[in-house]
Amino acid sequence: MAAYRAEDDYDYLFKVVLIGDSGVGKSNLLSRFTRNEFSLESKSTIGVEFATRSLNVDGKIIKAQIWDTAGQERYRAITSAYYRGAVGALLVYDVTRHSTFENVERWLRELRDHTDPNIVVMLIGNKSDLRHLVAVSTEDGKAFAERESLYFMETSALEATNVDNAFAEVLTQIYHIVSKKAVETGDEGAATTIPSKGERINVGKDDVSALKRVGCCST
Template structure:
């Protein structure tokens, strides 16, 4: 898919490639978030993902083309054997729960621990409360989720894959924050005379940004 606002660039012409993973319980809408963001599609007949799949989409950030490789996997326990390979190289994550099912939010802490056990400490994480269109069924308040996200230094947004609310914004925010970390690292490397990452090089963010305030966005 061509970059937004830049159809003149070829599919494989990008400046940075970032791997982003979708995690969370089964049935929270991870696959529909992926298809909405990458293909602008939604399916009410969506079946549980078996194994792993990924899709890509490119965005422009500060004049650079960022290609996102977004991985999606099943939330069921029986697929947990793929954990290490799934997380390897990820520099961003969307941790998804269903705003109408409290249990999916209660499990967020476990997913977050697993993510942090398998990725670099500088990974950019956004807590996503999906199915926000089902207002009459909400079981997790926005304030509860926002408070948890702030305590764990995560970004936070409520989304609806069904009506597309905040889907682009949630992915774009994660990718922009990763890019800003990488840009800062590149500038610092240049100042020290080190070699900067080459064009199109896959970037794994390694510097510690735990002090950076990450809760910069919230639900609309």
């Protein structure tokens, strides 16, 4: 049996943001991943919410602090503070509403304006359970992701399809970048490169692009 670890016992803390149009299911993706809950009645919440969950990646405890815009997107009032320190992002659209997919480009531009250009980004086509209503094909989602060097998955927060996989993939890629930097720095610098417990990680500009192109679009 795995040894018990306290909730605040972790090796890395990574901030991940959820962005995308209102009503695409960001809050339900967050609650499904962090609490395994889903609500058909969920209302847009004003303000910013975040929740946490820890995962084991390569024997390290990675604590994800996931921020949800929760209704602010309608006011276009998402501030740079929301993005500050984020090393990963899930950019979400609703596969049944083509307009939400059309707006992905604008969201991506805003994200890149406020974060390191090589933040790990996954494009999420949510509500894949509504197959009879699909307005955005998987191929279109993949093509956009490939063009922009993003990861891509289709998810269903309702059926819990690929939700854990999407978050885990983003966190794993961030961790690999951080550990790669530690190795490249060499033993001498490893102590300063590997953060102390709970320190936020800022991914360097040159570390992600190659990774993203290689691993793009696995479903």
